[in-house]
Amino acid sequence: MHLEEWTMEEQEQLIHFMTTNTWPFHGIPHPGRDMIEKAIEEGGYESDEVKTFWVENEEGEKVGIVKIYDLQDEIPLFDLRIADVSRGLGYGPKALRLVAEYVFGLKEKKIRLEGHTRQDNLAMRKTFERAGFVKEAHLRNAWFSPRENKYYDAVTYGITREDFIMGTTTPVIWEDGDKPKVFVSPRRIPDFPDSFESERLLIRAPKIEDAPDALRAIQRSLEGLRKWMPWAKPEPELHMTEESLRKAIANFITRQDLRFHIYHKETGEFIGSSGLHRIDWSIPKFEIGYWLSKDFQGNGYMTEAVVRIEQFAFEQLGARRVEIRCDEANMKSRRVAERAGFVLEGILKQDSLSPDGNVLRNTCIYAKID
Template structure:
């Protein structure tokens, strides 16, 4: 993705973009042409204080627009808007990181960047969090909605120059947080990386058909070990589960990862970092592979790369793999990836049909091993 500076010659494109999309959390959810023309005329999109950029995706399609203002101050503000048809594809966080890079690369050495949104604008708040911004203020009844003639709470998110340059996230220590119970720092990290043969990335809504087909065709192999493979999946429920996974990734509650072959782009399975404890930090790697790709070493390769991601990018102190004692394929992956069997929990779980007690093997690696 990239930011492409808007010019006055593109006035009609800007007017079309602003008037044909909806902005439900703005004062004007459906702005008319006159309003946009007046804003342009008064320097609301281009001046010494304001610069406007198109947000273009990898195909050169204009998926959004961002206005950066108060550029003469040490603390610029921004307003990011993504087109209706382009929402839900992860463009917001990527655009926000580009905005931060632009601001902090300015010769004036800006000290921070901030943005505001309505408290109930969940999508924008997750965008802030995913891009490494920290919630810094909650303003009660500070956002007026003319359409509803009502006031809403507003929230402010910011990122400092030090955090952006250092790839860190420093949470605000609120006065009502007890000493010793501060929220753990969660590092900023990319949502996609590669191994020798694989692209490993965060889930996206367009993955739903691939996942659905892979599970359907792999049910005989997956059914004995995984709760979601007990019956023929429905596409609708697969999409619902995927949306939840995307939300959890954004909020860092759970980091599901999808695996694709580099050479063909085929979806081959799923892995990820689960049961996360950011205070240590420690993670558990889980995984399943589509039947047609078994026996080729893909999952061992993926686990090794995800383990490296956990230790090098997330600061992990411990990474685990837990599996049923009788799940020979899963145990083989853990052992080939160099994980050490620390112990076996006797009668720790039930078989998928709920009739037999099963043992759980715990494999692990710790920092420095």
């Protein structure tokens, strides 16, 4: 992946990119052609103060664009935008690291790089964090949305030259007397695809448009889910499912948690969800969780999905340990683990509460190691 400098000869490509994608967390989510043409004419994309770059993936596809401005100052700013179809694929953190590499590689020694976003733009906030930026400000009612005629909170993230060069992340000292802690990432997280297949299933990262499919499956399976899943206790609604997916997408982008949606390859039907959770990249180790729609139980789909996800964890992510944890009384979940070849390592007595909070439960720990 790399940055390719935009030129005035590519004006039409820029206009097409900006007007055919949507920008829900920007002041103008659907900019028109006239607006982009005017910005180009006034030097908004190329001048002594501004440089614009295409974000290109390994196949040379233009998956995003970034504008770096205030280049005459010691503290440049940037505006990073990823195309609709390319979101959720991990391009954001990689692009942001490339932006930092460009800025701190300039002959004029820039002292820091910063960016701003709306407080509820979780994907962008995770992108900042994944790229080594630190939250430095939270401004209440500072981001106006003309479309909604409403103010949102704004947040500022920054990275210093020293942190970038040393590969460290130094938190802000918010109170006098606090001592800063320096975090050094223990292990590079590998690149990996966001979808893969088994014999009958497509297993892929979640998308926001999956919400209606997931909601229907949850609604049809509530009786069974509520026995074991605390998140299934409230009556599900579309906005709740969408909010859950936004968080899952953000966590997938930043590699903090990897939720997967499972679709039937022949029919295209949503049949359930799984994923790799409680991730410790320093080992690396993962926990597989799963639930299956009531309509598709009894056909071996979840066992097939778990076997494939386990293979993905060991082969693509370099896992040294993969676990499955489930309630001792959840015999369906236990049978999936056993059919997938996981070994029961132990049972933790009185380890958790039932979803209603009234009963102490035992937890089975199944595992495979490399």
